[in-house]
Amino acid sequence: MKEIEKTIQSLSHQEALRWAVSCSENVLCYYHGTQLDDLKEILDSALLWLDGNLSVPEARQLAFKAHAIARDAPDAPSIKVARSVGHAAATVHVKDHAIHAATYALKAITDETQLIEEKRWQMNRAFKFI
Template sequence: MTLDSGDHAALALWAAACAERVLPLFARDRPDDGRPAAAVAAARAWARGELTMPEAREAAFAAHDAARETNDAAAYAARSAGHAAATAHVAGHARHAANYAVKAVQVDSSEGSDERAWQEAQVPGRLIRVVFPDRGLSERGR
């Protein structure tokens, strides 16, 4: 599927929302490290046209650096944020932001199915095949 700039921005916003939900798992472990939160903000700023792709990509690299400095749920949360920002560079990173968010929740609570359901409910219907190719069309009637 070829994405137009609006769809690409929508994916970045969705990826940012997925990552933002697990940021508290990173903050709990590293409360003074704002790199993952900055990456989520960068994804949103890029989607609004307020940040360039290279700037968003730098924020993604910083969040991934933060992930390497911690473990478990915190690391997955930081990776989710990094992939959200990296969506500005390549739209396919949105899928990784969602997957890492689910991993963060699973590691933290041994659950995650509710997180995936929330993600599926939030993604714009026209883009569900982009981020969940194995799901096909949603039963939500989108």
């Protein structure tokens, strides 16, 4: 993760948010709970900050909601996906949460081949913002 951390540090706060949200969106398929629509709404809502239509306190509440969903998730991959979404939303508050969104996204994947592909996808996605 060291290489990607350096890459993310070079992104603007807005670019880091877009990247974090995309990392979370990319693993939503691993969520098996009943609140998938809520997680999607949290990600969509977090992006409203880019246009000034979401305050930092509102984004923090979104992050708290995602972490509450994680506590109720039915299995380990679902927990990790919800945590990823929580950190993506928290990126509005603190840019450094972006890397945690990506890390939790990776933790949701149990298949080694898919994990390698996801790591590659995350890095390629980050480079699109540079």
